[in-house]
Amino acid sequence: MKHLFFSFEGPDGAGKTTIVQMLERHLINRGFNVMATREPGGIEIAEQIRSILLNPNNKTMDARTEALLYAAARRQHLVEKIIPSLEEGKVVLCDRFIDSSLAYQGFARGLGVDEILSINQFAINGLMPTLTIYFDIDPKIGLERIGKNQKREVNRLDLEQLAFHERVRKGYLMLLEQFPKRMRKVDASQPIEKVFSDVVALLEPFLTNANEL
Numbered sequence: 366m367k368h369l370f371f372s373f374e375g376p377d378g379a380g381k382t383t384i385v386q387m388l389e390r391h392l393i394n395r396g397f398n399v400m401a402t403r404e405p406g407g408i409e410i411a412e413q414i415r416s417i418l419l420n421p422n423n424k425t426m427d428a429r430t431e432a433l434l435y436a437a438a439r440r441q442h443l444v445e446k447i448i449p450s451l452e453e454g455k456v457v458l459c460d461r462f463i464d465s466s467l468a469y470q471g472f473a474r475g476l477g478v479d480e481i482l483s484i485n486q487f488a489i490n491g492l493m494p495t496l497t498i499y500f501d502i503d504p505k506i507g508l509e510r511i512g513k514n515q516k517r518e519v520n521r522l523d524l525e526q527l528a529f530h531e532r533v534r535k536g537y538l539m540l541l542e543q544f545p546k547r548m549r550k551v552d553a554s555q556p557i558e559k560v561f562s563d564v565v566a567l568l569e570p571f572l573t574n575a576n577e578l
């Protein structure tokens with residue numbers, strides 16, 4: 366059976382987590398066995414790496430150290446959670462995956478998309494998502510959304526200048542052009558229900574062919 370592994374990407378505050386949660390409920394109601402997770406994190410070791418990466422006190426973190434830590438968290442998460450879930454026939458929904466590293470570390474930090482692709486190829490060992498949905502948003506709007514959410518803790522990446530977040534978006538738009546087959550864009554500035562229905566429409570061709578339980 367073909368794996369159903371979907372990743373969700375975009376600048377901070379684009380609405381990925383909101384839609385992944387809605388999608389998880391929607392797919393369960395349709396009879397799918399679903400595993401929703403996030404990066405960096407999703408399992409104990411990767412959550413520990415996440416807390417190092419996102420700790421606002423870690424101001425001196427070198428960009429290459431950052432890139433390697435994201436790739437290390439990805440590897441452990443893949444081995445401990447994503448691969449076993451796919452082998453059990455679950456639909457995997459992953460809030461961020463390799464394209465976050467390409468856009469944030471490769472493009473926005475200026476480490477080079479090819480270099481970051483190369484260290485991540487070592488980490489993922491060929492396992493790419495079936496489809497990646499990119500949530501496109503003006504980073505100003507994304508950051509405003511985050512600012513309104515009192516429950517969310519401010520992390521190290523949130524503290525970057527607006528120009529950094531604008532480069533992240535530019536990086537994603539470049540990836541979209543480079544990988545038109547495996548990436549699709551949704552307009553994440555729309556109301557939540559419309560973003561959700563656009564995402565479901567993009568996934569539908571993969572879902573209708575899958576074996577529903």
Ligand SMILES: Nc1ncnc2c1ncn2[C@@H]1O[C@H](COP(=O)(O)OP(=O)(O)OP(=O)(O)O)[C@@H](O)[C@H]1O
Binds near residue numbers: 384510553
């Ligand atoms: N389409 C939307 N319109 C308006 N507000 C939204 C929309 N989608 C999400 N939000 C709100 O924006 C905030 C950020 O949403 P969410 O956490 O889903 O974004 P995210 O992309 O996962 O962000 P991050 O990558 O920074 O974790 C939340 O308060 C959420 O309720």
Ligand SMILES: Cc1cn([C@H]2C[C@H](O)[C@@H](COP(=O)(O)O)O2)c(=O)[nH]c1=O
Binds near residue numbers: 463465466523
């Ligand atoms: C996977 C991954 C993530 N990031 C950045 C993107 C965000 O700013 C944070 C994660 O926070 P979220 O609330 O879970 O979205 O980390 C990155 O720079 N590189 C990556 O590979």
